[in-house]
Amino acid sequence: MSDHAAQAPVNDPIQLAIRGMTCAACVGRVERALRKLPGVGQADVNFATEVATVQAASGQALSTEVLVNAVEVAGYEAHVVQADAPMGEHEGDAPWRIWLPVALGLAAAIPLMLPMLWGNHHFWPAWFQFLLATPVQFILGARFYRAGWAALRSGAGNMDQLVALGTSAAWALSVWLWWRHPTDAHHAPDLYFESSTVVIALVLLGKALEARAKYQTTAAIRALQALRPDVVHRLGPQGEVDVPLALVTAGDRLVVRPGERVPADGVVAEGRTHVDESLLTGEPLPVSKAEGDRLTGGAINGEGRLVMAVTAVGGQTMLSQIIRRVVDAQASKAPIQQLVDRVSAVFVPVVLLVAVLAGLGAWAWGLPTEAAVIRAVAVLVIACPCALGLATPAAIMAGTGAAARHGILIKDPQALELTHRIAVLAFDKTGTLTEGRPRVSQWLVAASAAADAPGLLAIAAGLQQGSEHPLARAVLAAAQDQEVVPQPLGEVRAVPGRGIEGLEANARRWMLGSTRWRDELGASAPEALQEAASRWAGEGASVSWLMMASPNGAATVQAVFAFGDAVKPHTVAAVRELHRLGVRTVMISGDNRGAAQAIGAQVGIDEVIAEVLPGDKADHVHRLQQPTAPGARATVVGMVGDGLNDAPALAAADVGLAMANPEGGTDVAMQAAGITLMRGDPLLIPAAIDISRRTSRKIRENLVWAFGYNVIGIPLAALGGLSPLLAGAAMAFSSVCVVTNALWLSRWRPADAGDP
Template identity: 55%
Template sequence: MTTPLNTSSSPNTLDIGIGGMTCASCVGRVERALKKVGGVADATVNLATESARIAYSGDAQMPARLRRAIRDAGYEPRTPAQMDAADKVSPWAGLAPVLVGALLSAPLALPMVGDLAGQHWMLPAWLQFVLATPVQFVLGARFYKAGWHALKALTGNMDLLVAIGTTAGWALSVWLWLTAPDGAMVHLYFEGSAVVITLVLLGKWLEARAKRQTTSAIRALHALQPDTAHWIGRDGEVDVPVADVLVGDRLVVKPGERFPVDGTLLEGQTQVDESMLTGEPLPVHKDAGAKLTGGSINGEGRVLLQVTAVGVDTVLSHITRLVEDAQAAKAPIQRLVDRVSAVFVPVVLALALATLLAWWLSGHPFETAVIHAVAVLVIACPCALGLATPAAIMAGTGVAAKYGILIKDAQALEMAHKVDVVAFDKTGTLTMGQPRLTALVVAEGPFAQHADEVLRMAACLQSGSEHPLARAVVAAAIEKDLPISAPEALQAVPGKGSEGVLAQKHYCIGSLRWMQELGAPLGALQARAKALQDEGATVSAIAQRKDNTSQPATYELLALMAFADAPKPGAKEALAALRARGIKTVMVSGDNRGAAEAMARRLGLHPEDGEVMAEVLPGDKAAWMVELQQDHGVDRRRGLRTKDAPVASLTPPANPSLGANPQRGKRHTHVVAMVGDGVNDAPALAAADVGMAMGTGTDVAMHAAGITLMRGDVALVAAALDISNRTVAKIRQNLFWAFAYNVAGIPLAALGYLNPVLAGAAMALSSVSVMTNALLLKRWRPEK
């Protein structure tokens, strides 16, 4: 659960389980204790997961120091094995103390029931004492222990309030009993203390059970990897632990088994169920050469795969880590809760003292004043405040992961519900990303009758590139069985194309704009290029340097190449669904305006309303995100660029670097989400308010984005915004009820309208209601 340790100052992270936390005050206390340890950069404690994530730099003894700090604060650091064991306990674990408390408290509460029926059942004082004392000091020992640790640290928590309140009620009853005249029937309050402790124990048990449900997504992901793999060695097929598998090994996977690690299919064909990883309900057909993901389920075929990733490098481990990161993080809204919880217990103690003095000094009996003060102590519940946010985040991120939406951090989750503009990269996001070479138009000159030779040269120049258009050129050459060889020299020109040397001749291949910069005019092909662009094709060109020695170099255009892509299935409907939610959609493309607008219309977008950003260089995408956020040239009423201020007429600001957030500190008119899949989308994903990376894209894009969509399905964008909206709504509901409960309950108890038993029931109910409300998110399903 920790990254490899080193003795340098490079940051490490450590996850530590923490036992004994009960409320938001405990969270703040542990965080303060951890941050006091030298070398700790940050510490985040999560009450719902009962764990801490610490970023630190230091030597190999730092984990031990951090655990010592937790123990000194009065809590118990847990090992990974202890945390795993806690997750695997029976749903009924921990119920025994509650049942014992109920059996002992029931006879004490019986007279209360009798009073409602007009009967006066009163147990002898000595019997009440015998029943209540074990509940108070045996079953309630956990409250004394945790409360004492809080006192030693000069802080307070829920346990301290329960311990003080119930002890006051028990002690008052003992005093009244011992000081009563012989034979007198004195009303005692043993039942109040015993029932309150029993109710609080019941509430904590229900809360713990609900917590285990919120972590079900993590447990389900961990359970996806098999324990063993069928390894092909020198002696044939042997079953080995998955931990012993190495990259390059060959494994057999039988029908119905899960793939143990990531790999490439070598032999056989099958249908693979990837629903637990991507949310895709239909099996995916796999042939030789296809990628296989660990954790997915093999269909009807017995297949042989070659391992490409193991351990923490697998897709399943990456997904699990993202979900764990999101559930361990704090949402920005949690800062308010932290500030309140820091002063909550001292304020409640002061209110209880004020209640005691007010009732006593106003002429009421001392025991009446004590009971009302006890009610104030018992009803106050910082526990619900501490659970409100993390419980909703855990439930929301867990159910989102089930449907292929990985939310990397709580900030992205909280921000996504505010999005009112979504910008989409075109290639690979809205389109299939697999363009085909549809036309090769050779210019008049030495190659006028040799189109295949021009195609072969273009394929040689593009043979080492991963760009979709480059792959399309190579694929067209392979279809014609043209020989492809590596160029003698090759250099990529970002955002323009590439240049290289073939047979000692210098060639450039790239965009028409670059050809103009090189001084290679289209000439007679100008009209043809325009016609192809109007048809929606992306047009590139290849040019040859005329003279290798002249400066500046001059070039001659050899041919035009037209490429066409197809919209992704369902992309048009997904964009329409976003617009129906009141969200504006914009397509960002490096293509010329004619090609970009033609594709936009096929997708249902409206170029005339500024929904197309064309001829955008990769380095300028991040700057355009800032433009969208700052509302430059945007109609405030419609959220779209006006016809009088087309995108192309605006000059983007300086290109922000990867990972920077150039809009930070500036006022936003719009909250912008960027959806992309390529390396060149990473700066824009980082610069947008919310970055969404297609899981079918590059690792760089996914690292820069706050949300990863495991399928290349545009409909998941609306689903991600929807689960964000619902999760934030649950957080707000939980915080409202947690605050409202205390704001209403404490005054009612202070004014004498609530006795300790009702106050204890209300306190137990508050935490359970918050957890139950958060768990309703598990019923969420993406809209069809």
């Protein structure tokens, strides 16, 4: 490979699939091997996904060959993960490769274990036990020797060493006793071949069940990856031609037949249909699409034939961004995992010391040498740190996967961990609590300009031509409804947070904007317009003033417009659910106070902050974060927004929640937010908090189980309360229980509007 090919782009994280890790101690060893390399800024290894994410230091480039070599020197296999590689699958992991060793191990272990259940330890002759146990110990168990020796060479400890030492001791002790003592039916010694054989068989069984459970935790990502079709129908000079998806570029025109998946992001060029976007957004109902509407790759076309113009392919599509967001969240470490890493770093040496002390203590107490050795073996076998390594990532994978299936994308474990602590949730109004598609509900012109009402509407529409603001589209729609042609104006420019202005041909300046701007300009308004505006604002409408200023004269109000924006169907239910969760709600809006307070009262918001400029929203978020009492902790504040102007506030909040907006502007909000809601349903907001709380609870449950298992099991084995056989069973059971407990999160679904 050339130097150029081996270099990763600066600041572009590299992901490596790691093979051969068996416990949390392995994770620490791989991380240390990667972090000590020059140019590596951060390296995190996820035990559940078996993926290492390596970030270059600022201004540095990393060689993938050097990274892979460092992992291999540490005793593990590694290869670079391709961007579109299937999640949760590794080369060579065919089911028979996983389950055949388990079947062979159990086939040898069961005959050795059955006589113990009958209370007859001498049922099988020693030579038969030896023939069953030895292949299991040194062929099926070879993986433990290889991995344990690799760890030992690098000066580290891992689970494989514990298993290899424990089972080897039991096997060697049995051989020693067989050789040293007579083996006739009346004087046959107690042998421990069944302990070594059953332990290895149970460890292999536990790892197989663990692998199967871990595979299930990546089901959400695999379901998303499966949404990409392999072949598409591209329109060219020869008509429809089937080509691989990889050959499609932006600007191509593709045919999407009924029942097929949309292959890439684009817009409808021809046709009408309904598309099913449920796996992308969680929206259960098909969405109507016509010419000019956006299409998202992965959606299923309904009844109509479509011709689409491609706007994004490959890693630039929304589907790829969703997959990347979920993968990143599952590959990252939660802050609580740092505690587990510190414990795992010293775990194996401590266990080895405890095992030696347990054996020596039992021998000094007067127990036979073989009994003392078996006690040490039991300590080695039961003290597997697998459950510790799986406790946090398994819960995060299951929780983020379940959330993604229902349209909630969690950026990283930090966002997941903070979301369950949200005490105050701030909302933008338009597009979040309301539909975000305002319309001109009423308008009134000054008496002096009553004769030219259509002309004033034409000027207002002329000011708004080319603007993407929701109120601008409402004015243009009103002009179109009344068949009024917008009047062209010159030098049109937006005044942030206030409105828009432009020049008429006769040099008169026209402004259309907020009450704040009218007051700043000192524009006088007729009493009738003032009364109408106050009444409309009190009813919850947004008010804009059309003002005229001559080159040398003061501004005067010519007309006033009222804009209505309907509250989303589930907004009231969402706010009620947030209150049930103990979250205080605040609305931060740029609308006039009357309109904002009317909406706030309608949906049940606790506090309304109105007439806020877009740049000032972040300041209000900072104010909400201040401790409520001297010496108290800062308040954890979440912010919900849907557009470009909400990005600063989303970034300022402890947790930003970006709500998808079909009108655009969501991409910037997604980058600033820790959580993205893929559809504009307000019920996803309390659902995000709920899944965060449930996931955090599962993490705590798993850690209590994992730590408690070792705190109880190791002393019990050291005192002779567990045989190696039972210790092996308990060790396998612990890891499976941790992952299974996490998988309960896969059954989670958001509350419906009608749920209690």
